[in-house]
Amino acid sequence: MRKTRGFLLIGSLVASSGPFSGGAAAYDGLVVKRPFTLASYTTAGGRTLRGVRVGYETYGSLSPDRDNVIFIPQPFSATSHAAGRYRPDDAEPGYWDEIIGSGKAINTDRWFVVSADTLANLNAGDPDVITTGPASIDPETGHPYGLGFPPMTLRDFVEVHRALLDWLGVGRLHAVVGASMGAMQALEWASAYPDRVARVVAVAGTGETDAWMIGQINSWASAVRADRAWNGGSYYWARDRPAAGLAAALRMVVLQMRHPSWATATFGRRWAEAGASPSLSLDNRYEIEAWQDDTAMALARRMDANSFVLMCRALQSFVVGGASLEDGLRRVRARVLLVPVASDLLTPPQHLHRVQRILEAAGASVTSREIAGEGGHADDVTRIGSVAEDIRAHLEGSDRRSARTSAEGSP
Amino acid sequence: MRKTRGFLLIGSLVASSGPFSGGAAAYDGLVVKRPFTLASYTTAGGRTLRGVRVGYETYGSLSPDRDNVIFIPQPFSATSHAAGRYRPDDAEPGYWDEIIGSGKAINTDRWFVVSADTLANLNAGDPDVITTGPASIDPETGHPYGLGFPPMTLRDFVEVHRALLDWLGVGRLHAVVGASMGAMQALEWASAYPDRVARVVAVAGTGETDAWMIGQINSWASAVRADRAWNGGSYYWARDRPAAGLAAALRMVVLQMRHPSWATATFGRRWAEAGASPSLSLDNRYEIEAWQDDTAMALARRMDANSFVLMCRALQSFVVGGASLEDGLRRVRARVLLVPVASDLLTPPQHLHRVQRILEAAGASVTSREIAGEGGHADDVTRIGSVAEDIRAHLEGSDRRSARTSAEGSP
Numbered sequence: 001m002r003k004t005r006g007f008l009l010i011g012s013l014v015a016s017s018g019p020f021s022g023g024a025a026a027y028d029g030l031v032v033k034r035p036f037t038l039a040s041y042t043t044a045g046g047r048t049l050r051g052v053r054v055g056y057e058t059y060g061s062l063s064p065d066r067d068n069v070i071f072i073p074q075p076f077s078a079t080s081h082a083a084g085r086y087r088p089d090d091a092e093p094g095y096w097d098e099i100i101g102s103g104k105a106i107n108t109d110r111w112f113v114v115s116a117d118t119l120a121n122l123n124a125g126d127p128d129v130i131t132t133g134p135a136s137i138d139p140e141t142g143h144p145y146g147l148g149f150p151p152m153t154l155r156d157f158v159e160v161h162r163a164l165l166d167w168l169g170v171g172r173l174h175a176v177v178g179a180s181m182g183a184m185q186a187l188e189w190a191s192a193y194p195d196r197v198a199r200v201v202a203v204a205g206t207g208e209t210d211a212w213m214i215g216q217i218n219s220w221a222s223a224v225r226a227d228r229a230w231n232g233g234s235y236y237w238a239r240d241r242p243a244a245g246l247a248a249a250l251r252m253v254v255l256q257m258r259h260p261s262w263a264t265a266t267f268g269r270r271w272a273e274a275g276a277s278p279s280l281s282l283d284n285r286y287e288i289e290a291w292q293d294d295t296a297m298a299l300a301r302r303m304d305a306n307s308f309v310l311m312c313r314a315l316q317s318f319v320v321g322g323a324s325l326e327d328g329l330r331r332v333r334a335r336v337l338l339v340p341v342a343s344d345l346l347t348p349p350q351h352l353h354r355v356q357r358i359l360e361a362a363g364a365s366v367t368s369r370e371i372a373g374e375g376g377h378a379d380d381v382t383r384i385g386s387v388a389e390d391i392r393a394h395l396e397g398s399d400r401r402s403a404r405t406s407a408e409g410s411p
Numbered sequence: 412m413r414k415t416r417g418f419l420l421i422g423s424l425v426a427s428s429g430p431f432s433g434g435a436a437a438y439d440g441l442v443v444k445r446p447f448t449l450a451s452y453t454t455a456g457g458r459t460l461r462g463v464r465v466g467y468e469t470y471g472s473l474s475p476d477r478d479n480v481i482f483i484p485q486p487f488s489a490t491s492h493a494a495g496r497y498r499p500d501d502a503e504p505g506y507w508d509e510i511i512g513s514g515k516a517i518n519t520d521r522w523f524v525v526s527a528d529t530l531a532n533l534n535a536g537d538p539d540v541i542t543t544g545p546a547s548i549d550p551e552t553g554h555p556y557g558l559g560f561p562p563m564t565l566r567d568f569v570e571v572h573r574a575l576l577d578w579l580g581v582g583r584l585h586a587v588v589g590a591s592m593g594a595m596q597a598l599e600w601a602s603a604y605p606d607r608v609a610r611v612v613a614v615a616g617t618g619e620t621d622a623w624m625i626g627q628i629n630s631w632a633s634a635v636r637a638d639r640a641w642n643g644g645s646y647y648w649a650r651d652r653p654a655a656g657l658a659a660a661l662r663m664v665v666l667q668m669r670h671p672s673w674a675t676a677t678f679g680r681r682w683a684e685a686g687a688s689p690s691l692s693l694d695n696r697y698e699i700e701a702w703q704d705d706t707a708m709a710l711a712r713r714m715d716a717n718s719f720v721l722m723c724r725a726l727q728s729f730v731v732g733g734a735s736l737e738d739g740l741r742r743v744r745a746r747v748l749l750v751p752v753a754s755d756l757l758t759p760p761q762h763l764h765r766v767q768r769i770l771e772a773a774g775a776s777v778t779s780r781e782i783a784g785e786g787g788h789a790d791d792v793t794r795i796g797s798v799a800e801d802i803r804a805h806l807e808g809s810d811r812r813s814a815r816t817s818a819e820g821s822p
Contacts, residue, residue, distance in 0.1 A: 147693065209680075215674060215700065226659040227637055247633070248636075255630060267622040268621075278724065278727060279456060282720065285629075313690070319680070
């Protein structure tokens with residue numbers, strides 16, 4: 001079964017056919033990617049876009065009262081594809097398949113899980129991604145937006161997803177559960193719509209991007225901009241694409257998602273090719289370099305350079321609530337489970353510890369459970385199974401609205 | 412007084428005029444940069460270069476017995492300029508001026524300090540640097556070597572400096588003292604010439620470059636190579652230089668030399684320009700981005716991209732002794748003072764702790780003293796004053812040749 005891209009008329013905020021027609025929303029092991037279209041959307045920065053589309057997919061069945069919905073915002077380099085397979089012969093399921101499905105921690109026998117692409121999703125060249133971003137055609141000009149596309153914030157991602165859930169007829173969310181940039185959106189959701197979010201699970205991520213992260217992300221974005229083929233963001237009609245700059249940026253990203261202990265255990269100082277000593281020729285590589293290069297190139301092939309640059313800025317701009325982290329978190333009324341990753345060098349555990357302290361001081365219900373290991377930031381996916389039961393318990397716990405529940409754990 | 416570049420005939424391994432003529436070698440507050448020339452040098456990889464030149468400078472006076480020499484190999488992005496000023500109006504003295512000079516920890520009233528540029532020094536465009544590297548003219552072709560210049564190892568740097576010291580008539584060194592890549596060379600010196608090195612002070616650095624560092628450095632070098640103006644290393648005759656790629660690499664380097672706590676304390680989330688919110692335009696920047704950009708551009712202006720790429724490979728290739736770290740360190744007979752930097756994320760303290768364990772197991776005399784603080788790797792220079800007295804004591808301690816002295820401290 002090949003996925004067929006649906007088509008919704010622009011402006012069909014409530015489609016008469018409904019998003020659940022055809023039974024495709026039930027999670028039967030094959031996942032259907034669907035588009036959601038907004039006639040117009042005005043960004044937090046005040047720029048209006050027409051005909052905004054983002055993709056979404058669902059697992060499980062919506063209850064008659066529409067009160068069993070768990071929303072999953074996407075991580076930075078990922079898509080809506082959190083679980084299951086689009087096609088029987090897909091090599092890999094979605095990134096969190098280990099915890100989403102029938103009988104799993106996010107139990108699709110019980111919960112209706114909605115997972116969505118963001119605006120300006122990096123993977124604009126992936127046929128399974130539906131996103132409006134710099135590579136999309138600007139209906140005003142008939143040409144790709146390029147950097148005419150406005151800078152985004154994570155709040156913009158939340159707003160478009162809120163419109164999606166409105167359109168699905170879903171009011172209050174049982175939970176918002178996300179990893180990394182998904183965790184950041186989950187916290188933003190709980191701050192922006194305190195009465196609509198009953199629970200949050202934030203795995204890795206941060207409450208605000210600090211100076212160090214801003215600088216690291218500047219290094220990423222600058223590597224793209226240093227590629228002349230990027231040409232100030234105008235390359236869609238050019239023969240050459242800024243693939244080299246994008247790959248240079250992604251070489252940093254894929255490494256920084258890991259940890260020195262993981263790198264030593266996985267690669268050590270081995271050469272990529274027997275007999276080809278890197279100390280004798282620049283053409284020879286270490287094994288970790290070959291892994292970085294190959295992983296980065298593969299990612300770069302489906303990514304759009306301008307989307308990458310805009311997404312970098314969205315990450316840099318992030319503070320829960322948009323101004324002060326304390327003010328942003330004070331609005332949260334959800335029960336929050338924070339899952340810092342012990343060996344995370346991209347968003348070290350201290351970030352979520354700080355979120356916990358602020359939430360506790362504000363009297364919110366917050367618990368934490370760390371993912372142990374030495375895999376680095378990537379353990380938010382690779383070792384998610386180690387906290388599956390904590391996530392299950394958090395989701396299946398009673399839906400008390402008290403904001404005075406004392407914390408069950410602390411960092 | 413402006414520095415005058417001296418000239419030595421190729422092949423003058425022992426110059427009849429001698430390197431100390433004219434009294435310029437005495438450290439009188441103004442430093443003279445001098446060239447050292449080797450008629451030919453064959454690299455560890457087996458490639459022969461003709462007419463190799465590196466610069467050196469000295470502080471203090473050589474004793475009649477030539478037994479008071481401290482050698483300072485240079486850090487990665489630095490030069491031989493460890494102390495003093497070349498000109499009265501120089502804005503800054505050498506990087507370790509705080510500990511090198513009359514009465515200071517490395518007391519030039521007592522020690523004759525020799526500090527030298529490496530081959531392929533990054534700062535090929537700095538008029539105070541003397542180095543043979545990819546930007547130098549290949550006497551065989553009359554054109555710049557470019558990537559015809561052979562890959563280097565830190566052992567090559569040591570060998571050229573050994574030839575310099577031979578030429579200066581200096582046999583046994585009282586000490587080799589270095590920071591970062593200088594510390595790595597100091598350990599290499601002690602392994603390669605155990606009978607010539609009485610003491611080592613290694614500030615930051617490592618005994619071998621691990622997988623994580625290899626990957627980080629791959630990110631740096633790849634950013635240079637992603638700039639089309641780099642053109643596979645052939646750009647010396649071109650109108651455009653790969654300055655953008657080099658700056659992209661240096662944006663990473665300058666940040667990774669620091670630490671998140673330093674970044675937060677120094678910049679926080681402040682904007683570079685009041686009223687110019689980075690969330691509204693890609694043209695607006697955070698203050699830390701402006702610092703990164705400006706620092707990287709300034710460095711890039713005097714650096715050569717091919718030298719950068721080759722120096723990256725030299726760092727990646729580094730293991731004391733060239734094969735196994737254990738075997739390399741087992742040869743060391745010097746008394747070693749290790750100075751890990753607590754907040755170092757580039758060469759974390761664990762690296763020197765491992766060196767200490769191996770040296771201790773081999774029965775070597777080794778002590779350690781950590782530089783506290785939150786400045787990151789850069790504290791090897793900015794906070795060197797905090798360990799000045801430890802360095803002084805190590806240098807002024809008795810010159811026992813026993814290799815069985817028990818360690819005075821451990822990590």
